Amino acid sequence: xxxxxQPTSMDCAEGRAANLPCNHSTISGNEYVYWYRQIHSQGPQxxxxxxxxxxxxxxxxxxxxxxxxxxxxILPHATLRDTAVYYCIAxxxxxxxxxxxxxxxxxxxxx
Amino acid sequence: xxxxxxxxxxxxxxxxxKKSLKCEQHMGHRAMxxxxxxxxxxxxxxxxxxxxxxxxxxSVPSRFSPECPNSSLLNLHLHALQPEDSALYLCASSQVGGxxxxxxxxxxxxxx
Numbered sequence: 384x385x386x387x388x389q390p391t392s393m394d395c396a397e398g399r400a401a402n403l404p405c406n407h408s409t410i411s412g413n414e415y416v417y418w419y420r421q422i423h424s425q426g427p428q429x430x431x432x433x434x435x436x437x438x439x440x441x442x443x444x445x446x447x448x449x450x451x452x453x454x455x456x457i458l459p460h461a462t463l464r465d466t467a468v469y470y471c472i473a474x475x476x477x478x479x480x481x482x483x484x485x486x487x488x489x490x491x492x493x494x
Numbered sequence: 495x496x497x498x499x500x501x502x503x504x505x506x507x508x509x510x511x512k513k514s515l516k517c518e519q520h521m522g523h524r525a526m527x528x529x530x531x532x533x534x535x536x537x538x539x540x541x542x543x544x545x546x547x548x549x550x551x552x553s554v555p556s557r558f559s560p561e562c563p564n565s566s567l568l569n570l571h572l573h574a575l576q577p578e579d580s581a582l583y584l585c586a587s588s589q590v591g592g593x594x595x596x597x598x599x600x601x602x603x604x605x606x
Contacts, residue, residue, distance in 0.1 A: 407575030426584050474593045484536035
């Protein structure tokens, strides 16, 4: 599965949009981009995933570039409860697939 | 039920003790996982079970022994652990071949 690169940390003002970038320049055609987050002392939480098209759900939006070499997770109106480590993972779903976490981005939402 | 339940939430054990961590889900997921997470580090995959059979062991020491007695339960048996094994142990489940994992809140283990 392709390696992903994320900034170590980011800050965001409460109420503003948080835009978290992820680089996956070696992603292959059948690899999905998954986003998870982990709030302090909790288990990771699935946020969203996509292959080519932009995706939106009740938590976030995922924008994938046309060449699929990068993506951005958007939290439209960040709250203090969105402070967490956000993980971007490229994965080809298969019976032997395994979710491997990188270092992620620590997002600090500030009042 | 959309949760993965892990018990106990906290565990302190001596290096000569034998203990077990338990994980339960009732979502019909047939893939279950154990992860280990040290402080300020990402979760590290330990074991994968698919259809109640061990499919992946990420070179985990034998003092950790997983067991999947049925499709809803996953155990991690611990024996002769070292202080460096102190960590948050996370269980997760998913559809086989899927990557939308549901994680439990973890068991925080301290080995003394």
